[in-house]
């Protein structure tokens with residue numbers, strides 16, 4: 500076992516993880532490090548949006564359900580295709596019904612919700628450059644957000660702290676998930 504793998508407790512074999520949360524919550528930053536720690540591939544669902552969705556968000560208009568359904572279908576099929584290796588997928592998955600759609604494609608999916616107050620994330624988005632998502636859409640993301648419910652397989656992880664602390668807490672949750680709610 501390498502030094503890095505030894506830092507973390509054992510996690511499920513071939514984990515199928517969705518790192519969820521609003522824009523700016525750290526899905527890309529934290530999700531890619533979780534994937535590295537688990538030694539599984541990482542995919543950012545930002546890269547799976549049809550061009551029309553990216554243009555819409557870049558213009559400052561929130562996506563609606565109709566915009567998201569085809570994208571969520573791609574997210575689900577990419578995860579299902581990774582069931583032999585495991586995967587960490589960064590995907591907002593803001594609403595319960597979106598997560599239900601992903602679970603329909605990947606029944607074993609685990610959801611890690613990266614969570615912090617809007618002000619914390621707004622400051623982080625303001626500090627991010629070269630991304631299509633404008634900080635002005637953050638309020639609409641919080642308005643759409645539905646928290647994980649007790650029957651959903653997953654955990655809420657606070658992202659107020661450092662990246663290292665968050666990755667550690669997230670991997671610990673995957674090893675021994677605490678019940679939500």
Ligand SMILES: Nc1ncnc2c1ncn2[C@@H]1O[C@H](COP(=O)(O)OP(=O)(O)O)[C@@H](O)[C@H]1O
Nearest residue numbers: 522523524525526527528623626627660661662
């Ligand atoms: N724990 C953290 N502390 C400080 N800055 C962070 C933290 N996590 C992410 N960031 C920064 O916040 C911004 C948003 O993170 P990002 O990973 O792009 O979020 P998302 O993919 O959810 O939109 C980026 O500039 C990133 O470097």
Ligand SMILES: O=C(O)[C@H](O)[C@@H](O)[C@H](O)[C@H](O)COP(=O)(O)O
Nearest residue numbers: 521522523545562567591632640
């Ligand atoms: O469902 C949505 O409205 C989008 O998926 C959105 O939640 C997502 O956050 C964007 O793709 C922006 O990308 P970042 O999350 O990387 O800011």
